[in-house]
Amino acid sequence: MINIENISQITRFRTDKESHIILNKEICQTCDQRFCVQICPAKCYTFNESSGRLDVTFENCLECGTCYVICERKAIQWSYPRGGYGVVYRLT
Amino acid sequence: MEQYFDAIVIGAGPAGSTAALKMARAGLKVALLERGAYPGCKNIFGGLLHNSPVLNQLVPDFWKTAPIERFVYRKTLAVTTPDSFITLNYATENFTQLPYNGFTVMRPVFDRWLANEAVKKGALLLCNCLVDDLVRRNGKINGVKIKGRNGDLIARVVVAADGVLSFTAEKAGLRKELKPELLGLGIKLLLSLPEEVINERFGLVREQGADFSILGITEGLRGGAFLYTNQESISFGMVIHLDSLKASGYAPYDILIKALQHPLIRRLIKGAVPVEYSAHLVPEGGVRGIPHLYTDGMLVAGDAAGLCYTNGINLEGINLAIASGALAAETIIEATRSGDFSRDFLSLYQKKLENSFVLKDMKTFSNAFEMLRIDRLYQTYPELLCSVFEDIYRVTGTQRERIFKLIRKKSHGKLSLINLISDGIKAARGLL
Numbered sequence A: 001m002i003n004i005e006n007i008s009q010i011t012r013f014r015t016d017k018e019s020h021i022i023l024n025k026e027i028c029q030t031c032d033q034r035f036c037v038q039i040c041p042a043k044c045y046t047f048n049e050s051s052g053r054l055d056v057t058f059e060n061c062l063e064c065g066t067c068y069v070i071c072e073r074k075a076i077q078w079s080y081p082r083g084g085y086g087v088v089y090r091l092t
Numbered sequence B: 001m002e003q004y005f006d007a008i009v010i011g012a013g014p015a016g017s018t019a020a021l022k023m024a025r026a027g028l029k030v031a032l033l034e035r036g037a038y039p040g041c042k043n044i045f046g047g048l049l050h051n052s053p054v055l056n057q058l059v060p061d062f063w064k065t066a067p068i069e070r071f072v073y074r075k076t077l078a079v080t081t082p083d084s085f086i087t088l089n090y091a092t093e094n095f096t097q098l099p100y101n102g103f104t105v106m107r108p109v110f111d112r113w114l115a116n117e118a119v120k121k122g123a124l125l126l127c128n129c130l131v132d133d134l135v136r137r138n139g140k141i142n143g144v145k146i147k148g149r150n151g152d153l154i155a156r157v158v159v160a161a162d163g164v165l166s167f168t169a170e171k172a173g174l175r176k177e178l179k180p181e182l183l184g185l186g187i188k189l190l191l192s193l194p195e196e197v198i199n200e201r202f203g204l205v206r207e208q209g210a211d212f213s214i215l216g217i218t219e220g221l222r223g224g225a226f227l228y229t230n231q232e233s234i235s236f237g238m239v240i241h242l243d244s245l246k247a248s249g250y251a252p253y254d255i256l257i258k259a260l261q262h263p264l265i266r267r268l269i270k271g272a273v274p275v276e277y278s279a280h281l282v283p284e285g286g287v288r289g290i291p292h293l294y295t296d297g298m299l300v301a302g303d304a305a306g307l308c309y310t311n312g313i314n315l316e317g318i319n320l321a322i323a324s325g326a327l328a329a330e331t332i333i334e335a336t337r338s339g340d341f342s343r344d345f346l347s348l349y350q351k352k353l354e355n356s357f358v359l360k361d362m363k364t365f366s367n368a369f370e371m372l373r374i375d376r377l378y379q380t381y382p383e384l385l386c387s388v389f390e391d392i393y394r395v396t397g398t399q400r401e402r403i404f405k406l407i408r409k410k411s412h413g414k415l416s417l418i419n420l421i422s423d424g425i426k427a428a429r430g431l432l
Helices: A004-009 A025-030 A035-039 A066-070 B014-025 B053-058 B107-120 B167-171 B195-202 B242-248 B252-260 B263-268 B318-338 B343-355 B357-364 B380-393 B403-411 B417-431
Strands: A012-014 A021-023 A045-048 A053-056 A076-078 A086-088 B003-010 B030-033 B048-050 B068-081 B084-091 B102-105 B124-126 B131-137 B140-146 B153-160 B183-192 B208-215 B223-229 B233-241 B273-283 B298-300
Touching: A021 A053, A025 A053, A035 A045, A035 A053, A035 A066, A035 B242, A066 A076, A066 B242, A066 B273, B003 B014, B003 B140, B003 B318, B014 B030, B014 B053, B014 B107, B014 B153, B014 B318, B030 B107, B030 B153, B048 B318, B053 B318, B068 B223, B068 B380, B084 B263, B084 B380, B102 B107, B102 B208, B107 B124, B131 B153, B131 B167, B153 B167, B153 B318, B183 B242, B183 B252, B223 B263, B233 B242, B233 B252, B252 B263, B298 B318, B298 B343, B318 B343, B318 B357, B343 B357, B380 B403
Parallel strands: B003 B030, B003 B153, B030 B124, B068 B208, B153 B298
Antiparallel strands: A012 A086, A021 A076, A045 A053, B048 B102, B068 B084, B068 B102, B131 B140, B140 B153, B183 B233, B183 B273, B208 B223, B223 B233
């Protein structure tokens, strides 16, 4: 019924050029918990097994802050997007 | 260039806009700051705005002008297993006449309306304004810095109504680090469905609405699902305890998508089209999650103040936000008369909250927190209950058993007497 990867087809965003989520690459590279990948309701985090790299698609962020709260290693530097940018709920 | 105000309110949600409305009405020069392009565009909730005498006092007969979707007529509690469900309905004509008990609303529409009511009373609404930091002078909070904007906004007092994550309350040293065990993750799918189909399917007429709270549909995780009817859409979603979700390894949307296939849900949403998907954290710690509510030059209101509770049956947040915003405004109006914005004077806000239903209700149900952390509540009990009902009704051509014996047989190996007694005590302490 819905595909979370195509979230931007139903939820509207005004995307900024710069990311409001900055990962601490050093910590993330050695992290084996990756609660962010599991728990983000917008599936913004992906872990590439072969390269060992954690990536974040800030463009689809719903700004709930769950990743920031859940990361035990404090590796996510998370702020709200600049004023006027980010998710724009219309109806919900 | 600096700009001066009597009060700055951070966040044009229900708490912030109510505070701004009430202060502006009393003649204060108020700035109402919103980080989104318009108020409400960052906000979601399940869908139910309860009757709010506080709001009604500020905007008389608010339901006549506010963008209301439906008046809630029927409340349903559903206990489910993957292939069965028990529902308990309470419907009353009383809820669809004055005083209406609850309304389904859409936050991007409702919050925008409420902020506009504050503007009508003279508040200055500034959208696209993300507060970056607080301005401190002489040891007191004295204003805010807006990201990407030169010149601070200065005021005698700041109201932090910036939501559950409240970075401003954190910067002011009023709240500690957010803990997963005191938060729930809410996710929601808005599904469009024609008005006539909703009315017919849910047995509603005109503007009547239905409200469902659903237990046992969260893969055994601590949490529950909700379903609300709007005029031409259905809100379906769930709130799951963040620590429970984290420990489970599940992705939240997988649980939601699976729930859409549940026999109870699937027929209610048949033919509906997804139109918006949203997520938000919910302060679910009850009184445990409340930060310090005031300091020199600042008050905290709404979700930022953790003012939200559930006892498993009632879920209240938006009306507590509105009431806290109004009490913050009352405090500031009195502080303005005295010319005193010190922590000592602003402690009046805490007293006002304690004397109102806001903190009283939160304290009444403070023990529900322990009850709602019983894992068995979310799978073991629903399964037990449904299987007992199944055997009560099922005809097999063999001898029937008395209900008590049936319960004992069904709970064997799943639930010990000690579990039952301990859960019973927690439930009694939480609710009775």
